[in-house]
Amino acid sequence: MLNVSYRTEYAIRALVTLAEHWEKPPVGLSRIAVQKDVSFKYLEQLMMALRKAGLVKAMRGRTGGYSLTRPPAAITLAEVLDVLEGPVQIRDCAPSDHACKFSKDCLVKYLWREMERSLVTILKNRTLADLVPGNGNKARAGVAKA
């Protein structure tokens, strides 16, 4: 349970590739698609979303491709996941129109909120730089031992 979708997995593969090419010429999607085993046409859609969110920029034409708009260390996973899957929300417990009418006397919402806070904290503290192989342990200290 509490899965993240393929959408996100694929996009992260692409973003890590772009992170590896930071300050180099843009990388074309056809190349990423082959290397990272992602459908080219699907990847196009994901990158469009990331571009509209301002995380990547595109250059068209013969030598075009995608680049990050900021250094890898300045792009948190919280931002990435937010673009791809929306805000972290275990459950919507707000007593609004369509949501839970039991919210007032319900303690479960505090559990969901605690879980959300925990996840967001982790995601805000990890960046694309932490996901680039060979970046040393400095950047990802505390994530895990290999």
Place this chain on the structure above:
Amino acid sequence: MLNVSYRTEYAIRALVTLAEHWEKPPVGLSRIAVQKDVSFKYLEQLMMALRKAGLVKAMRGRTGGYSLTRPPAAITLAEVLDVLEGPVQIRDCAPSDHACKFSKDCLVKYLWREMERSLVTILKNRTLADLVPGNGNKARAGVAKA
């Protein structure tokens, strides 16, 4: 993102009701269904799953219904969620048959594992007793301020 399903929400409503009736006669599903706004037939299925997992027991017949098999404080949310939605797994990154072939050089898995550990820790430390209104702050100390 990272939602928990209605399945779980409904089941928790029922389990909290049973927690409130701990050491009292069993509670029938028809009553819970009406009070907690859950489809009776759907609730039946959820309770069957919980019974087979050993979290609740059923009594049939005229005065039948469901009860918890253990005190509310002895049933963690980790157990409940595990029955209803399976183990916490942000993504399956194991390099098995159907899973990711990039696992070897991929650092993303450490992020997923960290998120999972964080969630499991929270869920193991909360019990049904923490979700019963009016149980005082003792049982749910640290969950959140109202």
Place this chain on the structure above:
DNA sequence: TTATATTCCTAGTGTTGAAGTAGGATAAGG
């Protein structure tokens, strides 16, 4: 200038799982 390689955008499709329905069998108390 022309061929080629790229991004851009919209629409459609197949499959799967969640959520809920339905109908009856089995069991037990009044």
Place this chain on the structure above:
DNA sequence: CCTTATCCTACTTCAACACTAGGAATATAA
């Protein structure tokens, strides 16, 4: 024996996910 419970299986409906498809716009290389 009748009512009210649980038990069990099968079916249905709907929406989201993971693609697929086809072309338009753009920019470089030859």
